[in-house]
Amino acid sequence: MPGIPLSGDFANGGVSFWYRQTGLPDRRAALPGPRSYDVAIVGGGYTGLWTAYYLKKAEPGLRIAVLEKEFAGFGASGRNGGWLSAEFAGSRERHAKARGRQAMIDLQHAMFGAVDEVIGVTREEGIEADVHKGGVLHVATNPAQRRRLRAEVADLRAWGYGEDDMRLLGRDEQRERLQVAGGLEAAYSPHCARVQPAKLAVGLARAVAGLGVDIFENTAVTEIRPRGARGGGPAAAVTTRGVVTAEYVIRATEGFTSGLAGQRRQWLPMNSSMIVTEPLPAEVWKHIGWAGGELLGDQAHAYIYAQRTADDRIAIGGRGVPYRYGSRTDDRGATQAATVALLWRMLVKLFPAAADARVQHSWCGVLGVPRDWCSTVHLDHATGLGWAGGYVGSGVTTTNLAGRTLRDLVLRRDTELTALPWVGRQVRQWEPEPLRWAGVRLIYTLYRAADRQENDRGTTTSPYARLADLISGR
DSSP: OTTSOEEEEEEEOSSOHHHHHHOOOOOOOOOOSOEEEEEEEEOOSHHHHHHHHHHHHHOTTOOEEEEOSSOTTOSGGGTSOOEEEOOOOSOHHHHHHHHOHHHHHHHHHHHHHHHHHHHHHHHHTTOOOOOBOOOEEEEEOSHHHHHHHHHHHHHHGGGTOOTTTSEEOOHHHHHHHBOOTTOOEEEEESOEEEOOHHHHHHHHHHHHHHTTOEEEOSOOEEEEEOTTTTTSOSEEEEETTEEEEEEEEEEOOGGGGGGSTTOTTTSEEEEEEEEEEOOOOHHHHHHHBOTTOOEEEEOOSSOOEEEEOTTSOEEEEEOSSOOOGGGOOOTTOOOOHHHHHHHHHHHHHHOGGGTTOOEEEEEEEEEEEOTTSOOEEEEETTTTEEEEEOOTTOHHHHHHHHHHHHHHHHTTOOOTTTTSTTBTOOOOOOOOTTHHHHHHHHHHHHHHHHHHHHHHTOSSOOHHHHHHHHHHTO
16 A cells, blocks of 8 residues: 555454454354244344344343344444434435325434434443544535535425534634535534444443343354245244244344345445544644544545544545445455555545554445435334345444334334334345446446546536436435
């Protein structure tokens, strides 16, 4: 990685920097053989853990198992950017078509509440996850981005955002909060908190196990079967260590869903990468600011996301190589040198004062993307199968809302959560290969071309981006 300052102990991969901070957790025992439960949850990330947590809290007598191929929090839950944000993936208009505009507004308000719900559980369960609710800043660094930012803030007024929920900042307040080189305008929302993702995942898994939920690790699920399949019987999760039958089987596998039999085209595993610096000295922070600990995103099409960590590093992420042919995933988290260089250049562009800071770690992970880019939660009482996911990178908060919604669906409760418009949505599958690979590659080639054009001379959104949106179906 020529030209990039790397620390003497630089590491690439190894799950994530967040686990480098904490150390990898000791693995729990694997499934000892065939078992029967009331609810079996496939996947030990945030979705699976929150679902188990709320179900067990509501009905302590339920027999619940979580089945995890690696260890709880191994996937996106332990690798993400630490945005506990109220932003919800997908088109608001598309969700409103299902149950009306007010239902989408209700969904947005539920996301506002979910941020505080997660924070409340961390306090109640004694989970030390470096939580700091400083809000989120979206910064525009060229005229086209500024135009989109203003339009987005104006549009949000029709979708449940008041002035206190999202507002444009004056130049003085913008600079007081954070010095972003080339920043033309910024918007601020208080509905976001920084978290250390691995600490949250490990702490949540500990709380779930403490409630009496069986978490089986090193247990790969290869297939999920509906009730009545293969001659009758309950729903089932087929593992390499035996079959687990249950009244309900919940799929909570997000970006790893393609590894299940019959699910290869269900959700596309989108790759996202991050780098983190060594701790920056106080002199550098004098130039940058960021005393409020806000999360940071830009308005580019191939956007970045960043946080100031609890120990004064900058962690920044972006898409890199977004998709691997055949929905393949890299379990070990190593990212490409070109992606590390891209993220480093973006960090220095935004924060020139950090140009001498050395990169200590880089890593990547996958997130789930439905064909219409909209998250869903679903339970079919006839088949006994349910799922939640397709968070498109907004999962830290959305998983909590999904877990509480699945609780109500499993327990057959008609609640405000089960009436939200993302419940029960059916989404068509992604195209077969090589169309899937070629399409995603084209989409992100167009988005990057759009960003270059807008940075050079554009004052409005590039036609390349409009074409990419059309192809992607966003």
